[in-house]
Amino acid sequence: MLDIKRILASAPRKPESAQPRTLYTVWGERIVEGETPECAHPHPQFERKSFHSLDGWWECCFVQTKDAAASLHAAVAPSTFDRRIRVPFSPEAPLSDVGRRLEPNELLWYRRHFEAPAELFSQPDARLILHFEAVDYACVCFVNGNRAGSHVGGYLPFSFDITPLLVRGENEITLCVHDPSDAGVQPRGKQKLEHGGIWYTAQSGIWQPVWYEIVPSSRMESLAIDARADSGQLELTVTLRDEYPSCGTAAAGALRVRLLDGDIEVGSAQADAPRPGSPDAREGLAHRRSATLAIDVESPHLWSPEDPHLYKLELTYGRDEVSSYCAFRSISIERDERGVSRLCINHAPVFLRGVLDQGYWPDGLMTAPSDEALSFDIETAQALGFTMMRKHIKVESDRWYYHCDRLGMLVWQDMINGGSPLSAWHTSYKPTFFRCSWGRFPDDTPKGRSALSSESAEYRAEWNDTCKGIVSHLRNHPSIITWVLFNEGWGQFDAREATDLVRALDPTRTIDAVSGWYDQACGDFLSVHNYFRPLEVYDDATCPHRAFVISEFGGLSFHLPRHSVLETSYGYGSLDDIVSFEAAVRDALEQADRLERDGLAGFVYTQLADIEEETNGLLTYDRRVNKLDNGRSAQ
Structure with missing residues (x-):
């Protein structure tokens, strides 16, 4: 039976215009106080000793245009850069020290000078490769005024060989960025210009490390x-x-x-x-x-x-x-001794106790304040009894996956949604009230695509390219066991074709094709979200070989004002005190655990940490309080 009271309390609503207050993690505080975080190699699975970080203070400026997308590739660097920015934090993040949003009709320019290493000129076959781990969304890079290259896409790394453009001594890097955020159709995740509820502050520009390395020409x-x-x-x-x-x-x-x-x-x-x-x-x-x-x-x-x-x-x-x-390990769906489909690691059934992890921070937004902070989230999730983290609608820093590899944390990796503005009816109200709609909605017709905000051919092509890029970029990490393609109908289209695409790229992992609702009878899971009904195991009559997972549930909220950026709060059922919150969460987890005997293969609890208005985390947004430990310090 539906819990109508919880539904009404958590209904989507117009975002409030309250200005978030600045809130720092302990790692962010250290940066503000002048401590420089250790610069670990961004790619432990492809590491050379010639790594050199370009993070730190850059110059920047904002330039208004009539058409930023059209102006990007013809843009000329301004003569004046009127402020500084701490890279790799986006200008919207407090740790950038900018405190300003990049608007869709603006270009953001960066400038940095650096000394070309002497070995580049002493070794005739040496090359200097400039790396950007992620820039949101489209950018053009120049070195000493000459174009080095361009890139489109906000979540994946890219690089340029800038050797021919360098001179002995000081060199100048400039980067011009355009980001339409949700005014465009590109894959963008949970960023929104009018943020609130389950949608978060839009961010732009450089948001992951910048670095270079010296390599031989062969x-x-x-x-x-x-x-x-x-x-x-x-x-x-x-x-x-x-x-x-x-x-x-x-x-x-x-x-x-x-x-x-x-x-x-x-x-x-x-x-x-x-x-x-x-x-x-x-x-x-x-x-x-x-x-x-x-x-x-x-x-x-x-x-x-x-x-x-x-x-x-x-x-x-x-x-x-x-x-x-x-690492040597196998992932498969196999039947247990009772004939129930389970996810197996090395052919042994594993019950997935997962937690939703969105990877947001109050001081860095999508950028973790330090490598230590990345480890902290994973280790804390393990200490709370979780064996899996679902990285939700975001590609994390490559080092996060490295820490999962070395610590043994399983990962479900989401793809990035986008498309035109979402229909609240099709993605929220209808599937919430009418469970019968979940398996009766084709996503490969013009009508279905329009309802699910994927009518743009440009978006669909970019989603496919981004999906292929994510699989290629992350497939070496043993901790990743499942690719999650679409979530709650957000920008969903052609899930069957997408499953075939990913299966061809990577046959070694399982696929959660559709998480939430609008199942298309494909992939390895019947994957449902259940925030408002009693937890139970559903039959999968269309594909009995698939495993059944509750890929989101819980979402219980408890707001701690001193550890939140907003006075308002949002969640799927609010508790008035820490004791009641802890009891309710533990009861929900125990209910999910008991369903293993009924055929549940795993679950994902929402969620690890608070994010902005959403206060349904087990940790506060600043990671200072563990709400499942009677409000004690988390560190």
Whole structure:
């Protein structure tokens, strides 16, 4: 039976115009007080020693235009930058020290000077690669006034080889950014210009680290890892780049890899590279190719949440050296002894005790204030008894996934929604009141797409590209066990085709095609959200091979004014005191646990931490109070 009282209390409402107060985490306080966070390598699975951070103080300015999207690529850097910004925090985040929103009709310019390293000029085949981990949304980069490249998409890393544009001594980087936020149709997650309730402050510009590295002209560009637990075979696909005689270099020779368990080598392999002049080497041009390496490992030490065992990888290609890691584990849907479909790790059924994690911070918004803060969230979730975190409508810093790998935290990774403005009727009211609508709504017709805000062909194409980019970017992380494609109908379309797309890209993981409602009888789960009905297990008559999960529930709210950015609060049922809140949450979790015997394969409780007006976290927004520990300090 529906809980009408809770529904009415949590109904979508017009956002209030209250100005949020500034709230800092302990890590953000340290930054404000002048402490510089440790700069760890952004990609532990593709790490070179030549890493150099460009985070810190940059200059910036805002420029109004009539059409920011059209002006972006023809823009000329302004002569005056009138303020400074702390990178990698967006201008909307308190830690940026800007405190200003980038409007859809504006361009945001950044400027930074840096000294070109001497080794770039002392080694004839050295190249300098400039990396941006994420810039929201579209940008053009210039070096010493010359165009270095452009990028579109707010959640994935990109890089430019800026070697030809550099001079000895001081060099200038400028970056021009346009972000329409929800005035556009691009994948944007939960950012909204009129934020409130379940929608959060829109942010823009650089929001993940900026850095550079010195690499040889013949080098490794990417690494795809396939560690097969059942066969004990490790297959590595390495993309190589060679720049031939026009720059005075030749192919680097053999590609080699060592696999180590601790300090002990347990396997190695090599592949020979083509020599200059061979049919697949283009004289005078940069040439890319893929090389595959295979290593057999007898009785590999398997990775699991209880024993997150990682192997080290050392790769060399000429002068290029890269360190990485991998893990052997399998993910599958199998029937248990009672014939119930379960998610299995290494063929052993695992009951998923998950928590929703949106990765927002009061001082950094989508940017964690430090690497230590990323670890804190994961370790806290584990201490609270959760074995899985659903990274919700966001691609996190690559180091977050590294910490999940090493700590044994399972991850369900969401894709990024977008599209035209959502229909509250189709995405909220109708599915809430009429459960019968969940399996009766096609998402591959013009009418269905229009109702679910995915009528834009431009949006659908970009969603597909972003989805492919996310899978490619994150697929090496053993902690990720499931890809979540669509959530509550937000920008949903062609879920069956999307499932086939992701299955072809990555057959090693499970897929939650549709989380919430509007199931399309595809993927590996019947995945429902249940905030307003008694918890129960539903039959999956259309696809009995799928596992049943409650992929969101709970959402109970308790507002602590001193640890919130707003006086208002939002959640799915509010409690008046910390004792009542803790009892209600623990009761909800126990109810979900008991459903395992009825066929529940797992659940996701909403949510780990408060976010802005949404005060249904187990931790306060500033991570200072653990609401499940009688309001005691969380640190």
